[in-house]
Structures are given as structure tokens and as C-alpha cells.
Amino acid sequence: MDKDIFQGYKGDALEVLKKYQVRVWGTTRVETTRGTFEGTVLPRAENDDDKHIVIKIITGYNIGIDIRNITSMKETGYKKANYKIPEKQFPVTPGLPKVKLFGTGGTIASRLDYRTGAVIPAFSPGELYGAVPELADICNLDTEKVFAVFSENMGPKQYIALAKAIGKEIEKGIDGIVIGHGTDTLHHTGAALTFMCQNLPVPVVLVGSQRSSDRPSSDAALNLMHAMRAAGHSDIAEVQVCMFGPTSDEYGLLHKGTRVRKMHSSYRSTFRTIGDTPLARVNRNEILPIKKNYNKRRNDKNVKILPYFHDKVSMLYYYPGMSPDVLDAMVEKGYKGIIFVGTGLGHVNKELYPAIERAHAKGVHMFMTLQTLWGYVHMFVYDTGRDMMAKGIIPAGNMLPEVAWVKLSWILGQTEEPGDVKRMMLTPINDEITLREPYNGYLVYQGGVPEVEEFIKKVHK
Amino acid sequence: MSFNPRYNYGKSLKESGWIPRRKAKQQDYNRIGFMSGLEVHQQLLTKEKMFCHCPAGIFNHHDDFDAEIIRHMRPTLSELGEYDGTALMEFRTRKEIVYRIKNETACTYEVDDTPPFPLNSEALGIAIEISLLSKLNIVGEVHITRKQYLDGSIPTGFQRTAIIGVEGELAMPKKKIRLIQLSIEEDSCREISDIGHRRIYKTDRLGMPLIETVTYPDFVNPDEVMEGCDYIRFLNRSTGKVRTGMGAGRQDVNVSCRGGSRVEIKGVAHTKWIPELTHNEVFRQWSLLRMRDFLLEKGIDKNNWKTSNCEITENLDFSKELLKTASGKGIKLIAVNLPAFEGCLSWFTQPGKTFKNEISDRLKVIACLEKPNCITSEEIDNPLDDSILSNVREQLSAKEGDALIIFAAAGEDIKTALETIEERCIMALEGIPEETRKSLSDGTTIFERVLPGADRMYPDTDTAPIPLEDEYIKKLESQLPEDIIDRYNKLKDWGVPEDVYTYIFSRNLFPLMEEIIGKTGVKPSYIGAFLGHELKFAEGQSKNEGEFNYRILLRLFEFLKEQDYDFALAEVMIKDLMKHPKMEFESILASLRHKRVGRDEILARIPFLKQKFAEGKKEIDELKQRNWVMGQLKASAIGNIDLQELSKEI
Structure with a gap:
């Protein structure tokens, strides 16, 4: 009961509200040692202190009142907010492709959550149509909430659930699939679904937003339009991540799920294809291919769903002076697979060697990836590399560390036979290892260099 | 053709009771129910910006930029689950917003590519000081709120x-102004241009x-609004912690007449423009209400x-x-019939403006049609040919007493323009639309x-409340x-002439004046007049004003x-000192060739000069x-003897 009436208030602040019998959403007049305040009592975020009461004053602003200054308080009315994204029937247009949107809890459309003071997603096709009516010109949309977790809480269980859901939709004859997803681990999911959903006949597009959709400048609406365009109309039947190309509202990029990575904590253009070029550009109206070779859309339903995942695989990010007991501890705790993220061409210090030997002896599968992200592991160049290979660490080419972790987990979910594991790891499913690194696969321009500045002035970053 | 637009303009002007401001008296304003309040904006003098560590107060020219970013704005729901009217209007305009960025003054925060850093505590302190001076009730916890602006002025x-x-409340000499609130906020971008569907900011x-200090609508005439605004600015400046100079202080003026609506005149850069603007606005509303009747x-x-x-x-x-x-592509010429609206399109609203301008202004802003964007059946200066008019009327099956607007546009803009015209006309039947208006230098608004x-x-979900x-x-x-x-x-008690108060307060010279009096014993009335006259x-x-x-x-x-x-x-000395402050x-x-001369020496010259003046005169006028x-004596006397005393001696 209290929970509803005094939403979010606790401790001393809750006592004050109870004492004066003022409810959340009640309009109130508060007398304090700092003067009189009038407004509507709002719920309080769970993590905020218990020394203040929040009210919305008539001008629409919120303010906090220190309960220690309150001399009296009176409820003068009650008006509960009805927060609802206007829902409109999503129209069906003959001739447009059928697209399924899976919700996982990302911030495509969202509303305020007083519990955390942050935003929570809203989702149905009707709500989406209310918020982004342009979608109706792109496709016929159906949505399904597969689960609701924040990006950082996405994990093996969710990958498997999504893979199965994708299989089901393809079976039903969908033209394309969009997955709304928090951005933090979008690339992990991109890799997992690439391995779990093979031989796709239709596009599977992962999309998120870097700015929640409760702000006017959000990238959510445009990302969603781009993703729907790609899912419904594109010829590229692969697992892709669709996010902003430049930070401007101009076009999106379609990245392969196995080569994409989030590279900035907050930029809109945070997702980049590493060591290669993206698949294509996409705007509201068309797909502009960049790569010539990709898996083409087909009319059959011959997708292979391989929903496996082993949860005893870990990553070891090497730092100078790392002590071998870190590795020993992992082995002791039963980890079966370890992805090393080494320095330079793929190195760790000599002190780790005995621990590596011990792990190898216990049958732990170990692969080397790179902190540099760009480039290949080359363990033949220096002695250390050769030593490590001799001790059982296998170089993983130019596979991104997170992708290697996902792939090893997926493989160990199927087999633990060392030969098979090695063969599967090193046989690319969709360019997680590429034979060549194109020259324009590595472009991190340095600001301040006159030529770069000249370029940035003309081309939106 | 019996209808005469020019005659109609004059007639409607008369009916509105419009008079020039210099002739207006308090009873005129009382008659139409003049009501006005202020929102006074004042930049604070901080080293850094409000939510990031970029330097504050460094400005660049329009063409001097390092990068451009493009954004489109979409309306979102308010905390209480409503869409805001302005937001929806701005969305209809479908503007492409371009931001010109200079690396020195903009980081990823400005362009919304990074969440805010903690609120600048220097700014918070100054805002609280000014709130205390304004006798406001200080909140217990500061909650950062998001105020939607879809015009693109903030990325x-x-x-x-x-x-x-x-x-x-703030006390003025004859009246107390009640204040609604004071908020601290981040300043917006500066607009470079706004043409068609593209608006550029820096x-x-x-x-x-x-x-922003917001007053109640307590002002009852245009001059009082200006005075109130001055006092709020004086108060802000009295802290010595606010920015001065072009654009550092701007105000929005809210005006309405009896039966009218709150209209906000935005971004008035000089307080002296306020009287003319508010005068014209209150009569615009009054006249539009007569048109409604x-x-x-x-x-x-x-x-x-x-x-x-x-x-x-x-x-x-x-x-x-x-x-x-x-x-745009596929421009069409569209004629719109406004049933029974004859007499409106030439109806007086502001000096030289009619109801046509109300429509034309909205066509520019909402439908993005550049001006001139319409021609009507009631053009005053270049009326349309009768034969053309009747031709178009026939096509529209127009009746006698209908009015006509013709505009040119393409694609989606046509639909928006048609909606805009109809919408504004229906508003005319209801009263005065609540809107913000831009001030022009001739005292009118658009x-x-x-x-x-x-x-x-909307509550800001990126920041925590600050107790x-x-x-x-x-x-x-303290x-x-x-x-x-x-x-x-105090100034009044000291006998300082009233005409210098504004100068002293606006330059925040009072503390210095008190210090000079305290340290040198100069007469307050003298130093007051010196500052307000000689220094000014x-x-x-x-040329180095402000420096x-x-x-x-x-x-x-x-x-x-x-x-x-x-x-x-x-x-x-002041003139040279101003030119060469380091001299x-x-x-x-020495450069003035000033010589020190003894008092007695000067006085000794008096008899000789008197005699010289009298030479050859029959009668002597003593004055x-x-x-x-x-x-004759002034040049050598100044600085050496008190001139009043000298005058007495003569």
C-alpha cells in the first residue's frame, strides 16, 4: 500500500509524508524555514537520499525540499500523471515487406522510470508507430518482446532464446528481422547470432540507440528506420549491426556481426567495423553497398539454428607484470576455455609460462587475440610467440577478442575435442578471421593534423 | 469593386484605438488592460561552461569553424505524458539543423555525444547569491530539468x-516587483541563418x-516594464559576477491585453527597446480582438x-x-479561399502591418516558405488586378465577402502551408494565439x-539532484x-543627481564610488556626478569601451x-586617462600643460581682470x-582651487 502511495520514498522522507498525510501525485503546500513551496509531489528515485521530497512546481520544473526545513505540509489535491506513448494501429500496406522486431529491452522507445530515475522502454507496434510513424512507409511491422534486460545483462541465455526465435520467424516466412538491443554488448550478440544462426535466408539486423528516445535529438528513430529498411529491403542476408555512420543524422552503416565493435562510450557513431570495411550504408530510402561479396537473400527457409553456449570460457586481458596465479585461479575454478588478449603481435610475459603449461596440461583451450584490435596475431616473429605456441596457445588470426570469446563458448558448447575446437575456431563462419586486411580497414585519423582537419570540416565525422 | 484595402486598414486602425506611444497615458493602458511580465536572462561570469569544461566567453565568426554536424529533432513526451504544442509545430517544419563547431569552444558534450559532467559549482554559487538578493525561497535540492527546444538551438x-x-521580490523606487522564480540554465547556440528547410547554428x-529571473505580470505600462528590467539587471550586476557586453543580458517580455493571451517577445537585447515593443504588442492583441468581434x-x-x-x-x-x-521540386501556385474573411487581410495589427503578416510569418516559420510568400485579395500597395481576382474566385467558387490568399510551394510544404493558413484563421475567430514573437528594431514583432x-x-535522467x-x-x-x-x-540622501543612477548601477560603480568617498573624502554628490557625466x-x-x-x-x-x-x-584628466589607462x-x-599655481596667486589676478573687462564700458553687468x-582663470585654476570658491571670490 505504502509503496503505491509513497512511491520511492523511504526513511525520514517517508515518515514526513506519512506524518502530514501527503501522497505522491498529491498537490501540496509546504511551509519551510526557507519559505513556502507549492507543487505536486513526485515519486523519488530509489537511490536518492531520504532527506528530500521532490515536487513539480506550476512552471513544470522539479525541485527538492529538505525535510529538515519543513514546518508544515498539506495536501490540497491529487493528480496522477498518465504517462503513455500515444498508441496507434500500425497500418498494413500491401506490397511492403514483413519485418519482425524483437524487443530485448533496448531504448528504441522509452519512458521515464521513477524507480531508477532513468528511462525504460515502451515497445508495441502501436507505440512505435505513435513515436515513429515513418516506419509504416518502410515495412509491415510485427513486434515481439523476447525478454527485457539491459544490454549489460544480455548473456548466453538470451543469445539462445533469440536464435530460436529467429529460427521460428524464418520458418513462418518473415522477410527480415530487426532486434532492438542495448548498445553496450550489441557486438557480442552480433557475433553470437552469426554463429548460432547460419545459412540465413533473410537479413537479421541488430539496432540500438546511443541517446535514449525520450530526447528530441535521439538517434533511435533514425536507427530504427535504417534497420527496418535494411531488414525489409536489403539483399544482405547476414547478421548485421545497424548504427549511425557519422554522428550527424545522415546515414547508418551495416556492419558484419563478427567484425563490429563499440569504440566510444557515448558517440552516436560508436560502432565501427574493425580490420575491414562495413557491408553497406543505409539511409531512409536505400541501401548503398560497400562490400561486393556477402550472403544474398534467398527464398528458402534453410536456416541452421545452432543454439549452443558453454559458460566456462573467460578472457584474460594481459598487463605487464601479470602474476601467473590469475591464470591458475581460472583453471582451478574450472574454466575450459581462455581467450588471451595480448600485447603487440600477441604476447604475454615469461612469468606466465608455467601457468600456461599447467592449464594446457589440464586440457584448457587457449587462444591468443590482440589488445591492439587491429591487425593479426603473429606469434612466429619473436621467440616469446613461438614459446607460447609450444605451450599450447593458439593464435586466433585477426579475430576480435570479444568475438573469440563468443566463438570459443559456442564451440565448447558442442565439442571439447582439442582438434575439433582448434579447427572450428580457425575456420571462419563469417569473416571473424579474414585472409586479408584491406588497406582501408584501419583508419583512425589523428585530430589536429591539418589534412585531417580539412577532411573533417567537409565530411561529417 | 467596393472594397478598398487602404481604407479598411485605416478604419481598423481607428477601431483598435491605436495611438503612438508618446501620446499614450496610463488610462489608455488601463482601458485595454495592459499586463506584462519579464524573463530576464543574464550570463554568469565563469571560466568554464555549465556542464562541461569548455571555456566560456570565447566567440568565433560564422565562417570560422572546424566541423559541421547535422541533426533533426523529434518531439518526445513530457514527464506527465503529453506532447508539447511547440514541439509538434517544430516537427511539422521538418528542419535540417546544421551545427558549426569550433574545436576550441565545443567538446563532445555540446553536440550531445557525451553525457553532462557535474554542474559548474562556480555558476551554482553565483546563481544562489543572486537568488538570495532577489529574496527568493531557496530550494532544498536542485533538480536538473530538461526543457524541450525543437528549433535546434540546442543540439x-x-x-x-x-x-x-x-x-x-525586488524593490524599485516606487514599486515592488514580485518574482516567480530564478533558474540556472545553459545558453543556446547562436543562429547563423534560417532559409527554407535548413537552419545553421554555431x-x-x-x-x-x-x-533567468521571472517576474509576475505586475507591470502596468511599457515604461514600467523597462524600469523593472533595468532593476533586475542592476541587481545581477551588483554581484560583479555576471557577464556584460553584447548579448550577455537578454530578456523575454510577456505581454497581454484584457481578453488577450500571453505573448512572449523573445530575445530583446536592449532594455530601451522594451517600451515600444510592449506598446505595439498590447495594441496588436487589442486590434485582433476587435477583428474577432x-x-x-x-x-x-x-x-x-x-x-x-x-x-x-x-x-x-x-x-x-x-x-x-x-x-523545392514541382512548385505549384495555390489559391486559398477564406470564406467571409474580407476585411481581415488588410486589418491593422501593428504599425504598417496587417493580419496578412500574421499568416505570412507563420508560412515562413512553419511551412518554410521564404518571404514574400503570399499575395492576398487585400494588398494595400500593389493590389491584384480585378480580372485576375475574379478569375481565381470563379475557380474557387468564392462568394462575395470571401478573401483570397495565393502562395507558391512544393511537395509536403503545400499541405503544411494550407494547414497553417486555416489554423491561423480559425485562431482569429477564437482570440489571440499564445506564441513567442521575435522583436524587430522598428518596435514591431513577428x-x-x-x-x-x-x-x-522532463527530468534530466543523466544528472543526480544536488542538495x-x-x-x-x-x-x-554572508x-x-x-x-x-x-x-x-543612499544616492538620493547624498544629493547625487538622479539622471546618473542608471549609469552607476548598470556599470556596478556604486561599490567603487563608496570606496573613493571613504578613502579620499570627496563629496558624494560630486563623485556621483563625475561618474555619471564626465566618465560616461x-x-x-x-574606442576602448568595456576595457x-x-x-x-x-x-x-x-x-x-x-x-x-x-x-x-x-x-x-579623464579623457586622456581613458585613452591611455597605463599612463x-x-x-x-604634463601633456595637458597643467601648472601648479598657488591659490593666492590666482586670486591676485582677479582685480586686474575685472578692470580689463570694465575697460571702455559705461555700465558693468556683474554676472x-x-x-x-x-x-579667463579656469584653465589655470582647475585643480588648484575649488571653482565654486573662486566664483564666490570674484
């Missing part, structure tokens, strides 16, 4: 703002901290009133101008946006300057006292004689 689409205090000013008397039912339209395909002469400004309401507020403890408030309270009204009363004049003549450090004046008066000069010597006082005197002798 996030909202301004981060927070209330510091509510319910205060981000140098964006994110600088400012405060005129329409309702015709028996129009606003629920069933509708426009009709058709495309004009003939190549007509008059359309050339419209087609020249129109843009439509800018639909007035946003409380629905555009304001009692000890912190007490500490700030360092406040005295109230402006107390200073006003010298400053007006000088002169007034504290030099303290040293000047101390120097005069030490050297036993009469203080009046400052009047001679030694002695050197200034003329005294003035002449004064004139």
Missing part, C-alpha cells in the same frame, strides 16, 4: 535548467551558464469554417515574385513559435552586496588628494563680468 533538443529559488555560446458579427461558426483551394496553372504576372522565393507550456519539461545545505547558503549569504534599493536611497561622456567618446578598468579612478582621486589638487582636475597621472598633467573672469 540535445532540450536545455538543461534548474530552479534555484521561487517566490521573491556552438560557441552553447552551454555557457546563465540565470468583426468576424463573429458576420455570423461565422468557427466549428464549421473551412478554407478551400485550387491550383493556378495560368502563368500570371504577379506570381513571378512568389515563384522566385519558392523552393511570429517565432507557438508558446511552449509546462509540458515540455543545498543550510551552512552553504549561510556562507553565501558575502552578499547590499540591496539596490538601499544604494538608491569620456567613455562614449573612447577600461574603473578601479584606476580610485588611484586618480587618491593621487589628487595626496598632491593636494582640487578634485575637479579629474574632469580634465602616469603626472605625465597626463557677465564674473563669467568672463571665470573663463
